Amino acid sequence: MASSGFSPAAPPIFNGEGYHIWVVKMKTYLQALDLWEVVNLDVELVPLRVNPTVAQIRQHADERTKRHKAMSCIQNCVLDVIFTRIMACETPKQAWNKLKEEFQGIERTRQQQLLNLRRDFENLKMEEETVKQYSDRIMVVVNSIRLLGEQFSEVRIVEKMISTLPERYEAKISSLKDSKDLTSISLTELINALYAQEQRRASRLEEHQKGAFQAKTKSSSSSFAYKGKMTLRDKPKSDAPRRRDQPCRHCKRHGHPEANCWFRPNVQCQYGPC
Incomplete structure (x- = not known):
């Protein structure tokens, strides 16, 4: 008998798809309510004998109630569009077999x-x-x-x-x-x-990739620093000092640019012709 303190979860609803999964869930649900044997065996209810005892009357009523409960479970665990296909079935076994024949196939x-x-x-x-x-x-x-x-x-x-x-x-x-x-x-x-x-393989691959990335980053940083130093050290000096050290081609002296030399051919006095 089902435990009086046990309350099964909501019954699975069959919508026409996934019949094989619904059957497993529905069977377990009926077993939890102590109704699976009523569906599976479909034993015909024996009429009461003349002058039955109280125990016989109670047992007969329990068996009849179980059949109604099982039928109610099956009918209420399918959508209305599927219910119309089993509404003419008189026993839970007939309804169960009807669904099996239609959705599992021959x-x-x-x-x-x-x-x-x-x-x-x-x-x-x-x-x-x-x-x-x-x-x-x-x-x-x-x-x-x-x-x-x-x-x-x-x-x-x-x-x-x-x-x-x-x-x-x-x-x-x-x-x-x-x-x-x-x-x-x-x-x-x-x-x-x-x-x-x-x-383990993924961990080793991750460590390898991380090491390769760090090595590449370090190499790039070193190369950048080296190029920076070379640029500052090897920057070409201005030509101005070099020109200043060369002798003037007009007076052959040092220390002044040719444009300011008094001995250049086109030099003019600031006070006019001398």
């Missing part, structure tokens, strides 16, 4: 879906992504297969991951083979081991 459709999902699983390969991202992609396909009722072992998932990992993980896989039996390793343990390797 056996031939189910087998075709399984065939497509198995093909998707076999074609999965790791791309430019992390181990966790790859494992998530695998589990999406695996869970879809399981929802269609097919058993899918964890060993098979582990084998799939190991066989499709890129070459950069070979050293880690070899190390795991030497230390453990890979047929008994869990998927979580495998992912954690590979994820740890990814973290």
